[in-house]
Amino acid sequence: MIEGGEIPSLPKEGDAFAVPLxxxxxxxxxxxxxxxxxxxxxxxxxxxxxGSDWVGDEVPLPDEPALRSILHLTHHSWNNSLNIIxxxxxPPDDFILIGTIRPSLEEQSIPCDRxxxxxxxxxxxxxxxxxxxxxxxVRELERDDVANQISVQPGADVVSGxxxxxxxxxIAGQIGPIPNRHRSGxxxxxxxxxxxxxxxxxxxxxxxxPGLLPADxxxxxxxxxxxxxxxxxxxxxxxSWSRNDAHGDIRRTRDRRDRVRNRDRCRSxxxxxxxxxxxxxxxxxxxxxxxxxxxxxxxxxxxASPRNGITRSLIVVxxxxxGTMGDAxxxxxxxxxxxxxxxxxxxxxLGAGAIFYEGHITSLAARNKNERxxxxxxxxxxxxxxxxxxxxxxxxxxxxx
Amino acid sequence: MALKKLGGxxxxxxxxxxxxxxxxxxxxxxxxxxxxxxxxxxxxxxxxVFMAYDWVYPPRDSGEALIHVNWGNDYTLTKPYxxxxxxxxxxxxxxxxxxxGYTGKAPIGVRATALLxxxxxxxxxxxxxxxxxxAPVAIKLIGKFATATTAERKRTSATEDVMALPSLMxxxxxxxxxxxxxxxxxxxxxxxxx
Numbered sequence: 001m002i003e004g005g006e007i008p009s010l011p012k013e014g015d016a017f018a019v020p021l022x023x024x025x026x027x028x029x030x031x032x033x034x035x036x037x038x039x040x041x042x043x044x045x046x047x048x049x050x051g052s053d054w055v056g057d058e059v060p061l062p063d064e065p066a067l068r069s070i071l072h073l074t075h076h077s078w079n080n081s082l083n084i085i086x087x088x089x090x091p092p093d094d095f096i097l098i099g100t101i102r103p104s105l106e107e108q109s110i111p112c113d114r115x116x117x118x119x120x121x122x123x124x125x126x127x128x129x130x131x132x133x134x135x136x137x138v139r140e141l142e143r144d145d146v147a148n149q150i151s152v153q154p155g156a157d158v159v160s161g162x163x164x165x166x167x168x169x170x171i172a173g174q175i176g177p178i179p180n181r182h183r184s185g186x187x188x189x190x191x192x193x194x195x196x197x198x199x200x201x202x203x204x205x206x207x208x209x210p211g212l213l214p215a216d217x218x219x220x221x222x223x224x225x226x227x228x229x230x231x232x233x234x235x236x237x238x239x240s241w242s243r244n245d246a247h248g249d250i251r252r253t254r255d256r257r258d259r260v261r262n263r264d265r266c267r268s269x270x271x272x273x274x275x276x277x278x279x280x281x282x283x284x285x286x287x288x289x290x291x292x293x294x295x296x297x298x299x300x301x302x303x304a305s306p307r308n309g310i311t312r313s314l315i316v317v318x319x320x321x322x323g324t325m326g327d328a329x330x331x332x333x334x335x336x337x338x339x340x341x342x343x344x345x346x347x348x349x350l351g352a353g354a355i356f357y358e359g360h361i362t363s364l365a366a367r368n369k370n371e372r373x374x375x376x377x378x379x380x381x382x383x384x385x386x387x388x389x390x391x392x393x394x395x396x397x398x399x400x401x
Numbered sequence: 402m403a404l405k406k407l408g409g410x411x412x413x414x415x416x417x418x419x420x421x422x423x424x425x426x427x428x429x430x431x432x433x434x435x436x437x438x439x440x441x442x443x444x445x446x447x448x449x450v451f452m453a454y455d456w457v458y459p460p461r462d463s464g465e466a467l468i469h470v471n472w473g474n475d476y477t478l479t480k481p482y483x484x485x486x487x488x489x490x491x492x493x494x495x496x497x498x499x500x501x502g503y504t505g506k507a508p509i510g511v512r513a514t515a516l517l518x519x520x521x522x523x524x525x526x527x528x529x530x531x532x533x534x535x536a537p538v539a540i541k542l543i544g545k546f547a548t549a550t551t552a553e554r555k556r557t558s559a560t561e562d563v564m565a566l567p568s569l570m571x572x573x574x575x576x577x578x579x580x581x582x583x584x585x586x587x588x589x590x591x592x593x594x595x
Contacts, residue, residue, distance in 0.1 A: 079510065105404065109446040111512070113503050333537040333577065335504040338515045338526060340544035342500035344447075345405075347516055348412050349494040350485075351452035360470045361457050367473035376476050379468065380457065384489045390416060390452055 008090045010036045010047050014103060016067065018059040018096040019051075019121045026059055028052040028067045029095075029121040032084070032103035032110075048112060050103075051083035051121040062099030070107075073124060075131030075138075083124050085116040092118055351388030352380070405447030414450040415443040419465035420481070427559040430583045432464020433480035437529035437585045440488060441512040444498055453485055483562040484585050487555055488527055490563070491589050495519040511536045511580060521545070524590040530580035540588065541575040549590045552576050558584035 011017070016030035033048035053071035054060070060067060071083040095118065130138055354361060361380075364373035405413050418439045420432035440451050458466030460477070467482035496516040503513075515526045524546050530536040542549055554566040558581045569576050569588065580586055 105446070109442045111442075111445055111503075333539045334511055335575075336511070336513045336526070336528065336538055336540045337502040337504070338513075338524070338540065338542050338546070339500040339502065340515075340517050340524060340542070340546055343517065344498040344500060345449055347444075347492060347494060347496045347498060348449040350489050350492065351414075351416075351450060352456040353416060353452050353454045354456040355458070360459060360472050363470060363473040364476070369473070372475065376457075376468070376470070379476075379478060379482075384486045385492070386453075386489065387494060388450065388452060
């Protein structure tokens with residue numbers, strides 16, 4: 001997270017990064033639009049980044065065509081959104097620049113009004129994979145998510161309910177009480193404001209999951225919603241912290257106690273006070289492993305500056321919450337905000353292009369249907385206030401009459 | 402967007418977009434809403450002019466032409482034609498596009514385009530729903546139109562061609578409406594006189 005007035009050094013348009021997902025697996029994200037030099041606009045000072053639906057076990061070359069395909073998010077209420085966000089911070093150190101993938105004009109025209117952090121590109125492939133392959137487990141967890149406590153238990157798709165407490169509670173305070181059934185959205189949002197939620201905390205042992213990737217080790221789109229892993233490619237269910245762990249209950253009790261203690265400590269201290277805790281690991285098969293991993297974290301001070309990453313993140317949180325509030329609200333309204341004080345380009349008019357194709361435009365008059373011909377002219381030019389007319393004249397080839 | 406950057410102060414025209422897939426929907430309403438999305442996208446990308454390609458063409462089973470002329474016999478107006486007509490009617494050269502923001506199901510759901518009159522006294526908002534399901538929307542106006550109390554409405558859908566609907570009344574500072582599946586609604590607002 002960038003502090004105060006420090007200006008981040010953002011990647012340039014086309015830059016592509018291998019995103020470490022843990023256990024030697026990678027996905028890819030790339031910059032498709034650069035507005036970092038613009039100011040005064042909502043997206044000014046930011047770059048638009050797209051996450052690929054490609055996952056492989058080696059750092060790919062940028063000329064791999066499969067990298068261009070953008071992950072569609074179908075989990076919860078993402079409603080087939082593309083995994084594209086605006087980012088205004090530097091990429092994490094463990095993202096690997098692999099080269100340049102030139103974005104197409106079409107990609108640059110994809111509308112996006114979501115701000116978030118780079119961790120999105122580590123988290124979304126995992127959550128989407130769980131949705132595609134372990135949906136019942138996800139649902140079960142959400143049903144059992146009592147009293148807003150995200151327990152450390154098999155089948156969870158959340159990274160942690162603990163380490164986000166400082167930021168999360170702060171955010172929850174900003175946006176008001178959140179029903180239990182929406183907590184997964186809250187946790188997703190919390191993860192989005194946490195720059196330190198790294199996939200280095202994600203663990204699955206390659207030997208434990210022989211089927212996830214093809215035998216040749218080359219990348220494929222197994223995590224994408226459109227390419228679910230099935231049959232022999234389905235990942236084996238093994239973790240380093242299993243439900244049969246004899247000490248599991250003790251650990252869970254201790255963890256719960258620690259969570260409360262840590263949360264209270266966070267609340268009582270200044271916003272930069274909570275620094276260290278243990279880590280949580282998530283496997284592709286959805287099991288969570290809790291280990292004592294030092295994680296540096298901060299509870300950032302929220303400022304009113306529109307260029308401040310946290311402020312943007314808070315806005316993102318609100319957006320994400322609406323987008324993830326469960327199927328029960330799938331009929332929620334889309335709020336369209338029109339900001340007349342933010343003008344864009346001038347509208348110069350509409351036009352029409354017509355081919356004089358074997359005289360079809362004037363063919364009604366040619367058959368003495370003059371009244372109908374006039375109606376056609378009216379429909380073409382009177383009913384629609386076009387300003388320009390583009391004529392294309394081409395030689396008649398054969399007859400179609 | 403890149404072209405707009407290259408073009409600098411030049412006016413950017415989009416001249417040859419059209420739907421090409423076979424379309425058996427009523428009046429080719431599917432192609433019409435795709436047309437609406439395309440217009441939204443090019444204007445969002447910075448274009449200043451949109452030309453309707455294949456304005457008049459022989460009958461076909463895909464949605465690229467707006468008017469189908471059966472040589473010497475008759476002609477048919479398609480849904481893309483009506484959508485284009487609805488879109489064009491309230492616009493005048495010199496208007497300015499203004500910033501739109503979404504919260505909720507957009508941007509892959511509805512697509513909105515807003516234009517402010519040159520004199521600043523009227524605002525046009527086109528909202529396209531290219532989905533096969535109804536889309537509830539709430540439109541919130543920020544700035545000098547925040548106190549607008551009514552919105553004129555026109556709608557093109559599978560069963561309507563630029564149909565004038567009863568004006569929409571503001572509720573709690575915004576305008577709520579439901580767009581039928583595969584439709585476009587145009588809202589027009591006037592500045593409230595003080």
